[in-house]
Amino acid sequence: MNHSINFWAVVPAAGVGKRMNADRPKQYLDLAGKTVIEHTLLRLLSAEVFTAVAVAISEEDPYWPELEVSSHEKIITAEGGKERADSVLSALKSIRTVASDDDWVLVHDAARPCITAIDIHHLINTLKADKVGGILALSSHDTLKSVDGDNIVDTLDRKHIWRALTPQMFRYGLLKSALEAAEGNPAITDEASALELEGMQPKIVEGRPDNIKITRPEDLALAQFYMEHQND
Ligand code: C5P
Numbered sequence: 001m002n003h004s005i006n007f008w009a010v011v012p013a014a015g016v017g018k019r020m021n022a023d024r025p026k027q028y029l030d031l032a033g034k035t036v037i038e039h040t041l042l043r044l045l046s047a048e049v050f051t052a053v054a055v056a057i058s059e060e061d062p063y064w065p066e067l068e069v070s071s072h073e074k075i076i077t078a079e080g081g082k083e084r085a086d087s088v089l090s091a092l093k094s095i096r097t098v099a100s101d102d103d104w105v106l107v108h109d110a111a112r113p114c115i116t117a118i119d120i121h122h123l124i125n126t127l128k129a130d131k132v133g134g135i136l137a138l139s140s141h142d143t144l145k146s147v148d149g150d151n152i153v154d155t156l157d158r159k160h161i162w163r164a165l166t167p168q169m170f171r172y173g174l175l176k177s178a179l180e181a182a183e184g185n186p187a188i189t190d191e192a193s194a195l196e197l198e199g200m201q202p203k204i205v206e207g208r209p210d211n212i213k214i215t216r217p218e219d220l221a222l223a224q225f226y227m228e229h230q231n232d
Contacts, residue, residue, distance in 0.1 A: 006051040006103045007124065008095055008172065009044045012087040013037055013110035014058040014080020019215050026214050027110040028063040032224050036214055039113035039227070041069050047117040049124065054094050055110070056080040056087035085188045089179040092172065101173025104128070107191050108167040111214045114226045115167070119208050123169055126205045133170035134203030135192050136211065137162040164190050165207045174200075 017026030027037040034042075037055075044053050051074075057064045058080040064070050070077065078094035080087040088107055092099075099105070106123070108115060119136060127134050140161055146154035168191040170178075178194040188194050192202045210226040212219060 003100060005128075006099065007049045008099055008103060008105045009050045009053040009167075010088055010091040010105055010107045011037075011040065011044070011053060011055045011110050012080070012084050012091065012107070013064075014056045014061070014087045015084065015111070016058075017111070017214075020217055022217075024063060025058075025061070029214070029220060031113060031214075031220055032227060035063075035067065036113045036220075036223075037110045038067060038069050040108065040110050040115065041072075041075065043113070043115050043117070044108060044120070045072065045074060047120045049120065050074065050106075052076050052095065052098075054078050054091040056091040083186070083188075084190075085179055085182065085185075085194065088191065089176070089183070092176045092179070095172075096176075099172045101171065103172045104133070104169055105172050105175055106167035106169045107175075109213055112166055112211055113214065114210050114212060114223050114230070116208060116211070116230060119211060120167065123167055123205050123207075127169050127203060130203060132174065132195060132200045132202055133168075134205055135168040135190070136165040136207030137204040138165060138207055138209060139163075162204050164192060165211050165213075166190075168192055168202075170195060170202070174198075 013027050020026045028035045054076040056078045076094055078091040081090050140158055144156040145152045178198050182188045182194045195202050
């Protein structure tokens, strides 16, 4: 290796967010005076580790160009895809001439605006010597059931079950080839699953519970509450 390793952020932001029942995609809803995606991007930028942040945006998105952050010098706009994995792959391709295979990429959902610099640095410091990489995750406090229809068929052992969050941190080359190999596979709902399919075992790093994903209308109030208390 004769170059220094760079860190890149990739933000899939081309989803519609149907479960919000809103008039616009959830990343453009107001949260304490800014859109959700502005919070997310400003937090990634203020972590001061990323060479650039590649954001995947839907082709017919009229909201993105209106945001000041879309013309920030460290923001690269890529075209979104049909599924989340397609959007991530498109964003990775948008930096292919500047990123090296052994650089690190942190993929973070646009819909997780409460991400803290603490969690970003915790993930990086835990995994930067790792070969494969890994993800922020949370253990489950609830008992988990496996069901068929509305019948319980099994109770899962909580020790072995974690909830996958983002950022998910992988080497640029490995992540890109794993996503290319998995293209069109509906089981790929995060980056780790693409690497798992290649036979790799990404690590989990315990994240903070305030790193919620905005999914339902009530999540906006919860996100605002967390943001107001994050400096306590
Ligand atoms: O819908 P869900 O909450 O799982 O989406 C997670 C993230 O993936 C969101 O930030 C969303 O905008 C993004 N996404 C995307 N392209 C898609 C679908 C979702 O960038 N086709």
